[in-house]
Amino acid sequence: MADDSGPPATNMEDPLVLALTSSSTTRRCAELGSLNDRIQKNDLPADRLPLVFRLLFHTHPYYLDRPSRAAVRRCLQSLQSSPTLAAPSTKALITAIRNESAKPGIAASNAFVLLEWAADILAAIAKSTEAFNTHKDAVIEAQVALLDICLGNAHAKTSLKKGALAATRRGLRAAFAPANENYGGKNALLLGVVAGVCARSEKCKAVLEGLKKDVVCDGGEFSGEVVPAVERALLRAPEVVLDGVLVGVLESLPGEIDLAVPIAGGLMKQFLACVKSSNANIRSGAVAAFRAGWGMRRGRMRARLYGLRRSWWRR
Structure with a gap:
């Protein structure tokens, strides 16, 4: 037919x-x-x-x-x-x-x-x-x-x-x-x-x-291979990456992967830049991605961020 x-x-x-x-x-x-x-x-x-x-x-x-x-x-x-x-x-x-x-x-x-x-x-x-x-x-x-x-x-x-x-x-x-x-x-x-x-x-x-x-990637592979690619994508096309893509990636990661260092490093800088964007979708996407990364790892990430902040102040 x-x-x-x-x-x-x-x-x-x-x-x-x-x-x-x-x-x-x-x-x-x-x-x-x-x-x-x-x-x-x-x-x-x-x-x-x-x-x-x-x-x-x-x-x-x-x-x-x-x-x-x-x-x-x-x-x-x-x-x-x-x-x-x-x-x-x-x-x-x-x-x-x-x-x-x-x-x-x-x-x-x-x-x-x-x-x-x-x-x-x-x-x-x-x-x-x-x-x-x-x-x-x-x-x-x-x-x-x-x-x-x-x-x-x-x-x-x-x-x-x-x-x-x-x-x-x-x-x-x-x-x-x-x-x-x-x-x-x-x-x-x-x-x-x-x-x-x-x-x-x-x-x-x-x-x-x-x-x-x-x-499946482990924490080291995620930080060394995935995060740099995400950072570049956030620079080139944040409206694409932040339209649910990055949120889905972060929410799907197993709890044992520590996101404190990647977020406190390059990702945080990109998130803050996106929050200042004139595009409302990019701003809301950046906030959603940060929350997804914060997610169930709040205690561990809060401690890690606090430690990083103290080390920065000592400099």
């Missing part, structure tokens, strides 16, 4: 079109339930698949109620499980989600729906080694983009961000269940979710322990 993610050229007299474009949640859910039954019973003609796919895909920006969205998900899941329709529908859905995730200005609420679908796809293709190896890169690429939209949107609700992480974890757990060994981690956001899932799975935790040196 070709990429049918574009606007559907449909017959508006078609009963399926009328029902799925109806403003009535009850009517939509009833028709979607009937459609799901036909898919599961293999009663959906192949020539109807392009129309059905277009109608289902284009619900993601328009269906705002949970029952309708859940009914669409069930239909898509049934398509991916169908012995005759799984291959063309899965390929078309992956292409459509990937293309949509690359569009600028996509709303976080729309990205969340697509992220849930992507998680379902990952769980479905994980059941077949061939399908997993064929589609995993495209699905993960779309997941990274969609997760970034959901978590990076300052106006998105906290519940949406938590749901986005939960959906991503759900797909990864299903993907980790089979004997698929090639899990590439090239993006920090998804890598963090992968690590969280692995930490809860005894089988995957052992694999993660062996890779720690590649993805």
Whole structure:
């Protein structure tokens, strides 16, 4: 099936079109339930698949109620499980989600729906080694983009961000269940979710322990490699670094990493410079980053800062 993610050229007299474009949640859910039954019973003609796919895909920006969205998900899941329709529908859905995730200005609420679908796809293709190896890169690429939209949107609700992480974890757990060994981690956001899932799975935790040196830094590496890069970034593009990026990094660090010296040194100088900025976002971002670094290390950092202050006064 070709990429049918574009606007559907449909017959508006078609009963399926009328029902799925109806403003009535009850009517939509009833028709979607009937459609799901036909898919599961293999009663959906192949020539109807392009129309059905277009109608289902284009619900993601328009269906705002949970029952309708859940009914669409069930239909898509049934398509991916169908012995005759799984291959063309899965390929078309992956292409459509990937293309949509690359569009600028996509709303976080729309990205969340697509992220849930992507998680379902990952769980479905994980059941077949061939399908997993064929589609995993495209699905993960779309997941990274969609997760970034959901978590990076300052106006998105906290519940949406938590749901986005939960959906991503759900797909990864299903993907980790089979004997698929090639899990590439090239993006920090998804890598963090992968690590969280692995930490809860005894089988995957052992694999993660062996890779720690590649993805986890200690205090010395953080001070020697990460902090200088952050200082340079704060000089060149503070509006980017302070737009939640640095806060997330600092809050994710383990408690044993001592941030007193890095913050009292170069980072403090950059924070103070940013607080004087005429840009309100930079000012608030600097304060948020300092608080994140102060965080749970208050006692240790207060003592260290006090000691540094005394040493400076003695000079």
